[in-house]
Amino acid sequence: xxxxxxxxxxxxxxxxxxxxxxxxxxxxxxxxxxxxxxxxxxxxxxxxxxxxxxxxxxxxxxxxxxxxxxxxxxxxxxxxxxxxxxxxxxxxxxxxxxxxxxxxxxxxxxxxxxxxxxxxxxxxxxxxxxxxxxxxxxxxxxxxxxxxxxxxxxxxxxxxx
Amino acid sequence: xxxxxxxxxxxxxxxxxxxxxxxxxxxxxxxxxxxxxxxxxxxxxxxxxxxxxxxxxxxxxxxxxxxxxxxxxxxxxxxxxxxxxxxxxxxxxxxxxxxxxxxxxxxxxxxxxxxxxxxxxxxxxxxxxxxxxxxxxxxxxxxxxxxxxxxxxxxxxxxxx
DNA sequence: AGGAAATATCTTTCCAGTTAACTAAATGGG
DNA sequence: CCCATTTAGTTAACTGGAAAGATATTTCCT
Numbered sequence: 001x002x003x004x005x006x007x008x009x010x011x012x013x014x015x016x017x018x019x020x021x022x023x024x025x026x027x028x029x030x031x032x033x034x035x036x037x038x039x040x041x042x043x044x045x046x047x048x049x050x051x052x053x054x055x056x057x058x059x060x061x062x063x064x065x066x067x068x069x070x071x072x073x074x075x076x077x078x079x080x081x082x083x084x085x086x087x088x089x090x091x092x093x094x095x096x097x098x099x100x101x102x103x104x105x106x107x108x109x110x111x112x113x114x115x116x117x118x119x120x121x122x123x124x125x126x127x128x129x130x131x132x133x134x135x136x137x138x139x140x141x142x143x144x145x146x147x148x149x150x151x152x153x154x155x156x157x158x159x160x161x
Numbered sequence: 162x163x164x165x166x167x168x169x170x171x172x173x174x175x176x177x178x179x180x181x182x183x184x185x186x187x188x189x190x191x192x193x194x195x196x197x198x199x200x201x202x203x204x205x206x207x208x209x210x211x212x213x214x215x216x217x218x219x220x221x222x223x224x225x226x227x228x229x230x231x232x233x234x235x236x237x238x239x240x241x242x243x244x245x246x247x248x249x250x251x252x253x254x255x256x257x258x259x260x261x262x263x264x265x266x267x268x269x270x271x272x273x274x275x276x277x278x279x280x281x282x283x284x285x286x287x288x289x290x291x292x293x294x295x296x297x298x299x300x301x302x303x304x305x306x307x308x309x310x311x312x313x314x315x316x317x318x319x320x321x322x
Numbered sequence: 323a324g325g326a327a328a329t330a331t332c333t334t335t336c337c338a339g340t341t342a343a344c345t346a347a348a349t350g351g352g
Numbered sequence: 353c354c355c356a357t358t359t360a361g362t363t364a365a366c367t368g369g370a371a372a373g374a375t376a377t378t379t380c381c382t
Contacts, residue, residue: 138173
């Protein structure tokens with residue numbers, strides 16, 4: 001198999017960008033109980049809280065998992081709290097940490113959003129790729145992600161030294 | 162082959178997000194003649210202009226291709242122009258359009274940035290995926306993108322009717 | 323030709339997210 | 353035991369990009 005040319009590499013990476021950029025809006029259509037804003041990672045936050053015991057997680061961990069700075073996550077939490085989907089809870093064991101916890105409304109919203117999102121994923125991602133294609137795609141994405149994390153860690157280690 | 166569960170779908174999509182988000186910064190390291198800012202699509206713009214005859218394209222077309230709003234692209238063009246990498250040229254045939262054209266500095270920057278970017282792509286994308294994996298990955302991305310565009314077009318058509 | 327609709331750009335306004343500075347709380351080495 | 357370091361979260365200043373409106377130019381229809 002011939003090795004890819006420079007242009008093939010650039011094109012391949014561009015395709016990934018375009019696929020994500022064009023598909024993303026389709027996957028959230030009709031899921032907007034928060035209003036026209038709230039474009040970003042609020043859905044990720046809801047999903048992660050929904051999967052968690054007692055529907056709560058430390059804010060710092062959530063921020064890290066959705067790749068938001070601490071300051072950015074504070075504002076996101078403010079928005080969700082203001083709309084009644086989330087509340088802050090103090091952790092008695094470690095008084096530095098604050099939990100972000102779903103309210104009942106937040107739980108309901110998460111379930112509804114998740115159901116719609118999955119339906120849209122089946123339509124716009126699973127359908128074009130097929131079962132096998134989806135798995136292969138996901139495996140490749142995992143490889144990329146792990147390589148990126150390993151590289152980033154290696155660089156951080158080098159910087160610390 | 163068993164059909165994917167809801168969770169597998171959500172996870173697969175999340176992996177794609179993480180792969181892109183974590184890999185992206187690695188692919189631009191050392192490519193920053195513009196300063197610490199200029200995070201976004203300036204590289205895409207340079208590449209497209211580099212490939213174009215006379216190193217210039219209408220601003221509106223560039224904006225569409227890199228998925229920026231007209232306002233957003235105006236500001237990006239301002240930044241690149243201010244740094245001396247780009248100039249605006251009026252089109253005599255259609256006086257509405259303004260070309261974005263690379264300066265000599267811009268051409269040099271594009272070549273240098275492209276070379277570095279390709280090297281990083283080989284290291285962080287081609288290496289983990291392999292030749293065949295990369296092509297399969299790119300093909301899947303193309304499928305996704307085309308499906309998304311077809312859906313978006315269909316919806317626009319329905320809205321126009 | 324004349325007017326309506328479309329196109330391209332710029333302007334303004336708004337908002338999400340980053341960085342950095344700061345406080346509070348926990349941890350670890352001497 | 354104490355001080356230095358680290359971690360959690362909030363706040364403020366700034367910036368990139370989106371949405372909507374304004375203007376100028378072209379195209380299309382009659």
